[in-house]
Amino acid sequence: MITNMMIQSILPQLIIAFGLVLSMLLIAWQRSQRMIQFLTLIIFIIALVANVPIFTIDAIQVTSLLKVDSYSAFTFMLIGLSGVVVTLLSGKYLRTQTEVHDEYYLLLQLVILGASILVVSDHFASLFLGFELLSIALVGLVGYIREDKYSVETGFKYLILSATASSFMLLGIAFIYSQTGDLSFVYHTGLVSGDLPQASVVLLVGSLLFFIGIAFKLSLVPFHFWTPDVYQGSSTPVTMILATISKVAMFTVLMKYWFSWLSYSEAGLFDHDIFMKLLSIIAMLSMVFGNSLALMQTNIKRLLGYSSIAHMGYILIILMVTSSQSINFAWQSALFYLAAYVLASLSIFTVLIVYSSQNSLAINKSSSTDDDITISDWNGLFWRNKTLACLVILSVLSLAGIPLTMGFIGKFYLLTVATQGELWWLIGALIIGSGIGLFYYLRIIFALFNTETSESSVSENNWKIELPVTNHLFIVVLAVVGLFFGIFPDMVTRLIGSL
Amino acid sequence: MELILTYLPFYPLISFLILISFGKRLSWQLASFFSVGAMALSAISSGVLVYHLTHIDASVITVHLWEWFNLSTGDSASEILSGVNSTVNISFYLDALSAVMISVVSGIGFLIHLFAAVYMKEDENFSRFMAYMNLFIVAMLILVLADNLVLLYLGWEGVGLCSFLLIGFWYQDKANVKAARKAFIVTRIGDTAMAIGLFMLFKTLGQLNIADLTQTAQQTWEVGNESAYWIALLLLGGAVGKSAQLPLQTWLPDAMAGPTPVSALIHAATMVTAGVYLIARMHGIFLLAPEVMQYVAWLGASTLLLAAFAALAQTDIKRVLAYSTMSQIGYMMLALGAGAWSTGVFHLMTHAFFKALLFLTAGAVILALHHQQDLFKMGGLLKKLPVESALFIIGLICLVALPGTSGFFSKEAIIGSLWSSSTAGPALWWCAILGALLTSIYSCRLFFLAFLGESRFQTSLHVEDSKLLRLSLIILAILSLFGGLISIDFDTVFPVSLSAHQDPSWLHTVAILTPFVGIAFSWFYFSSYRKNQGDNITASSSSLVIFCRNGLGFDWLYQWCLIKPYCALARLNRRDMFDQLIMFNAWYVKMLHETLSASQTGNLRWYAAAIGLGLVGLFTVIMVGVGSI
């Protein structure tokens, strides 16, 4: 029985799907990059507007496939906003190319659709749909710019590995299904097979396989290998998608699954403790390894790839919540952390895009963009353009979890969860990881102030970077938002707290 | 009277401030006027104060300036009960003992300032020199006037600092710099012991006011009390450092690197006797620890002998005098150890007179010889510098304590007090006699080498014909000769010694005769020095003599036991082992980074395999987990 309420609750997804069709029609009618970009933007904004009322509703089950609640509304907001930013910046980025790239926006919309389905899915089938929509579209995007020297390599790596990972995930789902006879996340009594002597072991293995699929997308150790290469090889807006939309959607669905799964363990069918240990090991490894990997990295995009490994390790702490009472708080923490992480990533990738487009304009590079920005390219950026540099500083500090930024409040949430759960080992790893992380974060910041080498290497006329007003405004907005929520996080925490 | 006492240290302080702020801009006249004038004011004030103290009424004058800090532990109830006054004040306390000290400090100080004004006239940093001298007087006056041990400590460190500054006055010479550092650090070791003593005093008695704590200690502690023992021992440590007694005596000979007036003022007359003053001042505690008094006596005796032997072998005129100072302070310590407080202080005073005279005269000689200090390059000065020689002879006869001189009175009194003292005894008496003998021998050696025989130098003499200079020397000479007649009444300060025992009658005779024996011995033994012809005498280079000349090997011992290990330790650990331990973590992370980076080969098949490996790994974890449950 489909009610109005249900329609309303999945309205954002419907809007995007409808918009997708509309976009294709538009392409058939007239190929114009500007128009399709505008349409995409409109679609995202409408979807975001449609998303607003969902914040206030209670959790609502839309068929057995989807479950919409305010948490998913919040993550959808994050995804949608990231989509908007990506759309805006893609315009900048693609305009430096010669061809008309309307498929790009289609793929982008597909990614957002996949992600938005993921966050509301409550069933393995819908999860699978969303997951694959996201992955396949991303593969398309990752290898999108054909002229780029890395595009084939990146595309292949992402394709093969993500397909492998999704096969793992599917096998896991099949194992789980074979034991529970139910593809929905929530446990329904009496459905467990008595056939197998060690039902819980198969369940465990199935869960493990399923988790590997997600862990791959979240680039957790030891499934992180693809991250730096794909981050580096993709065009920057796509990397931005990988870093924000994909991560947010994946983590949300993992949380949904995991907290529903608590019901299995409460029924004694699933050995939560072992899995918990497994997760802690993965989390600790990710924190330490991710940060260590980034330590001496000079390529900024690779570095951010490594740092995302660590961040996903940090946020995994939230899954260690055992009692169902604290699930609410765990959700809040996760949402805040994700919000902070998304904002920081968006900011720093924005700078990357603006910087490289500015740079390529200045140096008059032809079609192929050179995205291999290293830290030393940013030497003295602070003296060349304060706004850009300030945004970098803010976002890097946020990633490092230093006060004045949302990242700090996010870390505070995480530590609160960990302290409440008395997860001392994880706290230890988090502190060590942050300590290591500071090293490369500070390296970036110091480079911004470095005056020694940059002045000589860059000729005088393009020493100062002048930004177009729109870019400038955009960057200022990002910085102000980041700073404002960093100092007065109350608005966000209240919003999250009310969910 | 209080007012005069209050202002006493401020005259030199003001002079110091003027001199230090204007520096080289002051002419010689002005600089001398300020510094010597301030000293004259101090000297006059001291005179008035002493007169007042002895002839009018009070046995004690105190003046309270302001509260420095409060040592109360906040637990006021118990403090009121115990009646402890724990404030540490900037207050002055003048009794007979400090009166002697201020008159010595400001009186002799004045004379030496007068001398120095002439002596240092040519130095380009004249005003800085006089400023330091003035500052020294300030610190010394505070030291002797302090009514509590913390203020005393202030003066104590202050004089140490000035001594440091003045030894290193000619700072461009590395040797002087080293000597200054040595003096400061060695005395600092003693000071630290003293500081611990203060902490202990405060812990046990709850106060640091000298008069009060002496009273409290004597009321609450039995003789032989353990706390008193330790406190006295620690205070002795301070005194030993400042007064250059064993085992912290090594700095004094090197301190002669400073200008001669400095040696006279600081390293002969005043500062080095601060240790004696401290023990005399704290006699109340020492009386409760007779064992420590014995230590004091024995330390004094051994220093006395050691320094005398060392003096015998010196070639530098000032170093002879330095060892002689050390030796004479040994006498004072001996007296203190024997409980003859007043004789110790008396000797302090007479010694200040004649040793200042000796140093200043030596300074005049050195100046005349163009800064030649080597005894073996002097000789025959008696004829060439008759006035100086006469003055020097006066100083020497006081030093060897020929009857009638001031040194005679004080030294005989010390020797006389030893035999029957409960904390000294015949053995120490013999030490003192031996010391007296040695004193006369090295004095004669000094005299013969420098003043008799043929002159062993070529240069013409540079004669400073200054009346002021002569005047100060002559006043000192008069004081040295007749200072023994000054009688001081210490009854209000020290307990009256009970000399119930009757000493054997031959003791006095022996004591009086000893110097003559020494002189006679020298007359023959050093005859070559006395009547040498030309330059055929040189310093002996036998190993024993060199051993004595080097202060009996203490420097060498400390060099190897303390300084070298400390420097080696510092050098070894220059890079800070804790830092390296911590930075080792950084290295470890870097290794991890490199290992992990190597795993990022960019090879797709390896990445896929890694997923498989990860799966296997996690699978193992799960299986182990399941198996273990």
Add this chain to the structure above:
Amino acid sequence: MMLTIVMLGLLAAGGLAWYFESVKAQSARWISLFSVLGLATFFAVSIISSGSDYSQLNVLVRVPWISAFNIEYALAIDYLSIILMSLTFFLALICILVSWQEIQTKAGFYYFNLLAAIAGIIGVFCAVDLFLFFFFWEVMLLPMTAIIAIWGHEKRHFAAIKFFIFTQVSSLLMLVAIIAMAYLHYDQTGLISFFYQDWLLLDIPLDMARYLMFGFFIAFAVKLPSVPVHSWLPDAHTQAPTAGSVLLAGVLLKTGAYGLIRFVIFLFPEASQEFAPIAMTLGVVSILYGAKMAFAQQDSKRLVAYSSISHMGFVMLALFAFNTLAYQGAVITLVAHGISSAALFALAGMIYNRIHSRNLKDMGGFWHSAPRMGGFALAFAGAAFGLPGLANFVGEFLSLAGAFQIAPVFVIFAAFGLIGSAIYGMMLFQTSFQGPPTTVVNDLSSRELLIVGSLFILLVFFGLYPNAVLQYVQGVQL
């Protein structure tokens, strides 16, 4: 309100300085100077005119900040914070004067950072909501790190990173302890609270208190710094520009001591008592090790940095003696060391400006050409080795005399530090100012004379009349 105005004022002044420097060169320093002067006066006037008794914490502001965690913007001051804030203001002025000529590049941004750091430090001294405290604690680090990293010497990046990582890692431990405390409060009262005075009412089980105290202790011990977690300090001090060193040594280290007093000793009295032997051992080791290391250094600023470690060892020893007298000693040592180490760093900076080297081997005989400088150098070295009459002596004396009541053995060992300090103090002074003259240096300019003169006068003032500070901390019961 008053403190908020002060902090915002400092930030605003920093912003103005930054802006106006680009409009008119050399304006930043004047703006900073006058704004700090003005705000300091404002601070002093409001403290005096309020006429209240600050022997207990006076809560000045308390407004909700992050309601989800019941975090408040709460500021409170007592005499301890007022003393340290006054020191901060004074040294802020010194810092500006010290930077007057030294900082020529990017001066606007420099003064912004300087003032921001000072605002953060003021915040640390008055925050009583622990989250807010942590916030300020971190915020003051950022501009400080920037000062080291941008205007520092040759190895500035390394030093800045080291400084930042040390403090950050240790303060994360503190953050965990803070959160744990807040939830302890929740367990006991059903309400999360980060408010200091709420915490004082808690009944903390000893076995928990041990760990919590340790979390706080680590952070403050790093900041203090205490051996064995001191090694950021020599690097940071050496590489920082003069004003950076002055600020670091003068005030930043004091935040560690302040934290120890307020958040370790008063919050966990029993656990700290229990921990005292270890802490005192650390204190003594710091004293001796710092003195020894100082002696081994060739770099003048590094030498002073190690001497700071030694001095802060006295503070640690005194604080954990749990004795009123030692407590007073610790407070006066804080003030005295703030002034004296600032003075030594200022001097080292002045020498550096003249000969462009910090190596003691390049120095010697400066007295010949710069007697005034030599005189002050001697005075400040004297302060460092505890010359009576200067403020440090009072601090050391009270600390040791107080601690001796409790732990004589520790104090006897600590007293060896007095010898060690004399050794390095003498070495510092003699190798730079005595010996044969190497280079001719200019004597102090009038601006420099103002700096060292005012520092010296304060040292003497507090040395002879320490009651100016002590009267405010006398009644404290530990």
Add this chain to the structure above:
Amino acid sequence: MTAIPLAHVLMLASILFAIGFMGVIVRKNTLFMLMSLEVMLNAVGVAFIGAGSYWQQADGQVMFILILTLAAAEVAVGLALLIRLQHKYQSLDIDKLNSMQG
């Protein structure tokens, strides 16, 4: 006809899956890698069908159809990339693609 035990189906699926995965790891030729991926996906399909028949539900088959779609989409993208690879490197050797490291 006795039903095949679920355990056997799962085992078969696992073995097939492992074979496919090994194929992905060991084959250098990109085309074979894509084929191995197909094997993996089909192994999953077997598992789903087996489980669906065990539970007597259509869900398993539905999932299988979805998987088939996925496989098709993946191969489509994969082949497109393959052509580009051939075009660019004149080879299908996957090991040539390692320009990004470290």
